[in-house]
Amino acid sequence: MRDLAFDTASAPSSSPLAHQEAPLLEANGLTFSAGKEVLLDGVDLQIRQGSRTLIMGPNGAGKSLLLRLLHGLLKAHQGEVLWQSKPLSAQARRTQAMVFQRPVLLRRSVLANLKFALSVRGLRGGDRARKIDKALASAGLSHLAQRPARLLSGGEQQRLAVVRAIACEPSLLFLDEPTANLDPASTAAIEDLLMDANARGVTIVLVTHDAGQARRLGEDVIFLQGGKVAETGSVEEVLNSPQSEPVRAWRDGRLYLGPNTQILRDHSGRIS
Amino acid sequence: MDSFWSVLGGAFGLVFALDPDLMEIIGLSMRVTLTAVFFACLIGLPLGAAVGAFRFPGRTFLAVVLNALMGLPPVVVGLLVYLMLSATGPLGPLRLLYTPTAMIIAQMVLVTPIVAALTRQLVEDLYREYSEQFASMGVGPLDRLTSLLWDARYSLLTVALAGFGRAVAEVGAVIIVGGNINHVTRVMTTTIALETSKGNLQLALALGVILLLIAFVVNACVMALRASAARAAYA
């Protein structure tokens, strides 16, 4: 599995065993509105244990919102989120972690940030120190341990945020477009960290815009459009032979302006 | 009245002569105000942070009350504390009236709302940055409080300075509960009030200049502290 992870070709599909297990995370009929506007409309999905799932779609599709509902940061207006077949509890949340598009770091040193995250989990002393050293090494940040975290470059900060999340040993790691603002080198470093973590059994749920990243990282894809699930499947299926119009339009580089999309200007002739 | 420069010269003359009475008065002013600000921060920082970082019913009302209390007139505070500490008051038996301790208490009452209200605003703004990440990481309430306070530490220094400025400059509270007793409860501001009432305006003004200089020095020290932190890049 590990060698294939460095392939530029798409990642292999999941092992046969996984089909027989209950999904780690499940959503049924998730609906969320802001005032009159319905942002998510009856979203159903399943995340397999140990998988790498990508949530994709155009801006405004509701991807980030979906992530937050799955992680329990927001409560859906309708529908439910199930973790290991039970409703999502605060305790279950503690076995998850999330990395945001812009890294959220405390105004203290790199080391202190890691220390903080681990003490929140109840770790102390030598155990904690070992985990910190490992995390710093895996991110290539050991030489910056004493530097104020906010002084780091964007890529370094995000690497820190990722290893901080991984150091807490979550069962599932959510990431909201973690490399959207980063250069290729930082992106590669972070993708490596994610593949390593996944190889150790951490389930990954990642929101991305990037088709290339999808092919590099993805196993499963959930494509959102206008608050609804347009299509799901493996990466090859969805990206190579899309079934739905939204995905096809996206792959072809067209803007999908479906029946419910508000048209702001007269695009005479441009809508195909 | 003589020119501004002669007053300034008079002020420096007093300082350099190291007049023992003056030194005593300055020492007491500093002791009273610094102690009051210290305890005001001890109470006000966690209080403000709690109101800023937690959601509970009545939160907005409490925030409004804290903001309003920033405008407490010192003389009203003095009166209230006097009524508490007076022999006929509830805390009379403690015999604290007309002592520096009473002055410290009065200034604490004055400064704590300032510290709390400003801390609340700082922490609330800061918490917006961190709320999702903290929720994701499962940060408990106490950790939330301490980490936000520490994160805001350099801005909170300015808050403490605001409290210090208010306290060192006020006369209404300390004169009522302290009694402006010579060698016991006489501080810079009450001395200025006394000399003014005796018509010794030049002396009063010179003392005022000294008070300003002290405030300036304190602020400069804290600014130096902040600058060194900025170099250590508190982004």
Add this chain to the structure above:
Amino acid sequence: MIKRAFLALLGAAMIFQLAGQQAEADEKFIIVQSTTSTQNSGLFDYLLPRFQDRTGIQVRVVAVGTGQAIRNAANGDGDVLLVHSKPSEEKFVADGFGVARSDVMYNDFVIVGPASDPAKISGSNNVIEALRKIAEAKALFASRGDDSGTHKAELRIWKAAEIDAGAASGDWYRETGSGMGATLNTGTGMGAYIMTDRATWIAFGNKADFEIMVEGDPKMFNQYGVVLVNPETHPHVKAKLGQAFVDWLLSKEGQAAIASYKVDGQQLFFPNANDGSS
């Protein structure tokens, strides 16, 4: 490094504060509630060290308006009351707050005014006539308006002159609601006539071009009285030490000390303890 220095400074400050508080607790002292005019004349700075040398008792003076001094003493926030408002002092004793009232000394009030003297009263020794002239000329007059001994004396004189000065409040009659010093500052600032006790005026540092206009009228006689706060009403009062102070003030030595206090060569207070106390 800076953190450690800061913590060290903090620790030192706290120890300093605690030490200070302890030191105070060990001293022998009494609290005297008196008036700002007496304080501002400098009498206490002259008199009290003598008493302390004699008896080792430190006298802490809280100088406020007469009304506030009496109020404070009635609350038990003082051991001795020393003001200049005989009717109020007698009431204080009658109400059970004081043990007994004694005459200590007197000084007199004067009326001071700008050199331009708009009401033309300079050199007068008839205060009633002077006040009538001021009212007729509608010349500015600054009153303390704070219910103090001085203020009450001023009101008595207006009443004797049958003039309702209060009706002109805000017009030519300006009530500052302040102590003697503040009122003098305000009065000299606006060129108003002011009734003040001689002692405060002589010691006052901001006279502008003002001079004494009216003096010597027996109606402007200002009697000071001393009262020991009643330990039966307020058991914590330091009765023994307070009585020692009262006794000293009334003694030959104390009275002589009062008489010897001079500013600019002028005696400010005239001891009269033996001339019939109540």
